[in-house]
Amino acid sequence: MKNVIETEGLRKEFKAYSSREGLGGAFRDLFTRNYKVIRAVDDLSFSIKQGEMVGYIGENGAGKSTSIKMLTGILNPTSGTVRVNGMDPHRQREKFVSSIGVVFGQRSQLWWDIAVQESFRLLKKVYKVSDEDYKNHMEHVIESLDIGPLLDKPVRKLSLGQRMRCELAAALIHNPPLLFLDEPTIGLDVLVKLKIRQFLKEMNEKYKTTILLTTHDLSDIEALCERVIMLDQGKIIYDGALAHLRQDFGEGKKIEFQFGEPVDETSLKHLSEELEVFWQQNNANSWTALLTAQEAGMSELIGRVVGAKKVLDMSIHEVSTEEIIRQIYEKGYQPEKRILT
Numbered sequence: 001m002k003n004v005i006e007t008e009g010l011r012k013e014f015k016a017y018s019s020r021e022g023l024g025g026a027f028r029d030l031f032t033r034n035y036k037v038i039r040a041v042d043d044l045s046f047s048i049k050q051g052e053m054v055g056y057i058g059e060n061g062a063g064k065s066t067s068i069k070m071l072t073g074i075l076n077p078t079s080g081t082v083r084v085n086g087m088d089p090h091r092q093r094e095k096f097v098s099s100i101g102v103v104f105g106q107r108s109q110l111w112w113d114i115a116v117q118e119s120f121r122l123l124k125k126v127y128k129v130s131d132e133d134y135k136n137h138m139e140h141v142i143e144s145l146d147i148g149p150l151l152d153k154p155v156r157k158l159s160l161g162q163r164m165r166c167e168l169a170a171a172l173i174h175n176p177p178l179l180f181l182d183e184p185t186i187g188l189d190v191l192v193k194l195k196i197r198q199f200l201k202e203m204n205e206k207y208k209t210t211i212l213l214t215t216h217d218l219s220d221i222e223a224l225c226e227r228v229i230m231l232d233q234g235k236i237i238y239d240g241a242l243a244h245l246r247q248d249f250g251e252g253k254k255i256e257f258q259f260g261e262p263v264d265e266t267s268l269k270h271l272s273e274e275l276e277v278f279w280q281q282n283n284a285n286s287w288t289a290l291l292t293a294q295e296a297g298m299s300e301l302i303g304r305v306v307g308a309k310k311v312l313d314m315s316i317h318e319v320s321t322e323e324i325i326r327q328i329y330e331k332g333y334q335p336e337k338r339i340l341t
C-alpha cells in the first residue's frame with residue numbers, strides 16, 4: 001500500500017507576544033514587542049499508508065491541532081516537509097482540498113440556516129461531484145447514518161448527535177480517500193457513537209478510506225484504530241500498535257485487597273517476591289497489586305496473600321488503556337522498565 005501521509009522533520013513555531021505594563025509599556029510595545037517562540041510541533045516524522053485508521057492522541061497542548069492544520073494545508077510549516085495524497089497541502093491547496101474530508105467536532109461546515117440537503121447540494125457543486133456518483137455514494141451514506149429524516153431541516157434545529165452525523169456525511173460527499181476527524185464523537189450519547197464508529201469502519205472496508213482520528217475518547221480509538229501516534233510537547237512519544245501497548249503494559253491485572261487490619265508494604269513485598277507485582281496503597285487497610293506478569297502470577301499471588309493475611313474482600317480489574325496511556329504521559333514510554341509502578 002502506498003503512503004497517503006508523509007512528514008519529515010515537520011516543525012511549527014509560533015511567536016507568543018507579551019504586553020508590557022501601563023501606558024508607557026503600551027507605548028513601547030508600539031515599537032518593539034517582547035515575544036518568545038513556542039515550538040508547538042517539533043520534528044514530526046511519520047507516514048500513514050492507504051487504508052490505515054490511526055488514532056492521533058495527546059494531552060491538551062500536545063500539538064495535535066497544529067500538526068493537523070499543517071496536514072490539511074491551513075498552516076504552513078516553519079520547517080520540514082509534509083506530503084498528503086502526493087501533494088503539498090499548503091501550496092497546492094485548491095487541488096488538495098478535494099482529496100480530503102475534514103470533520104472538526106467543534107466547528108460546522110454546514111450552513112446554519114438552510115436545510116441539510118441544501119448544504120449537501122452546495123458541497124456537491126463545490127466538489128464537482130456528478131449526479132451519478134452522488135447518488136451511488138450518498139444514498140448509502142444517508143442510509144447508514146440514518147439521516148434521511150433530517151435532510152429537510154435547518155442545521156440549527158438539529159441536536160448535536162444529529163448534526164454530527166450530517167457533518168460526517170457532508171465531509172464524504174466527494175468520497176475522499178483520506179478523512180481527518182477531530183473529536184467526532186465529543187458530547188454524543190453511546191448509541192450515536194456506536195453508529196458513527198460502525199459507519200467509519202464500513203467506509204474504511206468499502207473504499208479503503210484512510211482515517212486520522214484525534215480524540216480524547218480512547219474507546220473510539222480502541223474500537224477503530226490498530227495504530228496510535230501519541231504526541232507530547234510537540235514530539236511523537238509512541239507510534240505503534242495499540243495491541244503492543246496493551247501487551248507491554250496492559251495485560252497486567254489489578255487486584256484490590258481489603259484487609260481486616262493495617263498492612264505495611266514491606267510485608268506485601270515479601271509475599272510477592274519473584275512475582276512481577278507493584279503495590280499501591282489505597283488506605284491503611286487497602287492495597288492494590290498491579291501485576292504485569294500473566295495469569296499464573298495472579299493465582300499464586302492471591303494464594304500467598306490470602307494464606308498470610310486476613311483478607312475481607314478482593315476484586316480483580318483489567319488495567320485500562322486509559323490508565324496505560326496516563327502512565328506513559330506521567331512516566332514516559334519505558335516498556336523495558338514496566339511503568340506500572
Ligand SMILES: Nc1ncnc2c1ncn2[C@@H]1O[C@H](COP(=O)(O)OP(=O)(O)OP(=O)(O)O)[C@@H](O)[C@H]1O
Binds near residue numbers: 014039060062063064
Ligand atoms: N496560533 C498560535 N499562537 C501561539 N501559540 C499557539 C497557537 N496555536 C497553538 N499554540 C500553542 O501550541 C501548542 C500546541 O497547541 P495545539 O492546539 O496544537 O495542541 P492540541 O494537542 O491540539 O491541544 P488540544 O487537545 O487542547 O486541542 C500549545 O502550547 C498552544 O498554546
